[in-house]
């Protein structure tokens with residue numbers, strides 16, 4: 192049986208469209224994006240491989256298409272709203288990052304998953320790099336002993352691509368997010384490798400910088416989350432627009448008898464270094480490029496994000512089909528373990544860095560407290576729940592800035608027709 196799949200959002204969504212249109216267990220049937228050139232681009236990409244699909248510009252029409260599962264690659268702050276609705280309509284859902292915008296959405300999402308009995312998967316592709324998959328394997332084998340401290344970094348200076356990814360839209364989620372929102376690329380792998388969850392977070396941010404304000408971004412430049420994990424380990428998760436080329440995607444895990452980390456420069460997440468304490472306390476260390484442990488032959492179909500883009504989709508399909516490798520897919524509770532530190536660390540930042548408890552929504556008893564918690568920086572948020580974009584004096588960005596970014600984007604479009 193093939194799973195009939197639809198993809199919502201065809202910008203980043205093109206990667207998923209590529210995987211799903213080639214995967215032997217999937218039949219890509221429909222896609223939706225209000226921006227028609229992206230539909231054309233996808234239709235062409237799928238057509239070249241002999242496939243056909245129905246394209247929609249309007250979500251309501253897409254929603255009624257006959258499909259078993261939907262990939263959400265729409266706006267990062269709107270995933271949960273669409274996910275809950277699709278789950279309740281009997282579809283399996285896989286969501287791009289981030290899982291939720293608000294705590295209230297988190298409660299609703301968990302309840303939609305539980306009530307529907309359908310599969311929810313979180314497409315945190317950074318959990319499926321060669322390095323992060325291997326570190327999970329080694330950790331679960333007990334190679335470095337119990338988790339003591341971990342660090343995750345996703346430093347990506349997006350200044351040069353900001354016009355391409357925000358198109359000069361004043362209300363685009365990227366322009367209105369706060370420093371710690373986009374936290375799961377750095378936090379997620381630490382959760383997935385060790386199986387622990389953050390129980391308490393403290394946040395810090397750096398001030399807005401001129402080069403990002405010139406592009407329309409109002410938030411702090413980088414966000415740092417410090418967390419205490421469920422087993423007592425400590426974590427530092429750092430992400431943002433700091434200056435570094437190439438960007439830093441880096442993970443390090445200390446255990447009671449050793450440590451392991453990905454490569455900081457050279458091969459990055461394609462290599463790991465491992466230290467294991469020896470019996471005589473002399474120790475030994477190794478460094479190697481891990482091999483794929485899952486579906487290696489199929490994985491060559493998509494090298495996007497070091498193979499991570501393939502595995503998010505593959506494990507989702509495996510889970511729907513009830514196969515054992517489906518357990519590698521990230522469920523809704525773990526998605527929230529990775530995602531809730533973002534909004535909660537921001538409350539810590541706004542509250543002079545006070546520690547904030549991270550609720551575990553596996554426990555039904557604590558959901559009530561958050562059911563009407565709509566706090567957010569999004570412009571669509573009602574005034575009573577609206578948070579400032581930054582803990583430093585908020586930059587005033589004139590509309591002319593967005594006009595200029597849009598002009599740059601349009602100029603690039605003409606140079607590179609989609």
Ligand SMILES: NC(=O)c1ccc[n+]([C@@H]2O[C@H](COP(=O)([O-])OP(=O)(O)OC[C@H]3O[C@@H](n4cnc5c(N)ncnc54)[C@H](O)[C@@H]3O)[C@@H](O)[C@H]2O)c1
Pocket residue numbers: 199200201202203204223224225226229248249250264265266267268287288289314315316356357496
């Ligand atoms: N995991 C990764 O490595 C990675 C990389 C880039 C982006 N992302 C995620 O992918 C998602 C999409 O990001 P993006 O870079 O494509 O930019 P984006 O958020 O600007 O694009 C979203 C796309 O969805 C479409 N869309 C949104 N709402 C719609 C609606 N109601 N009806 C029709 N179309 C709609 C938009 O037209 C746009 O093309 C985000 O959640 C982002 O966090 C993840």
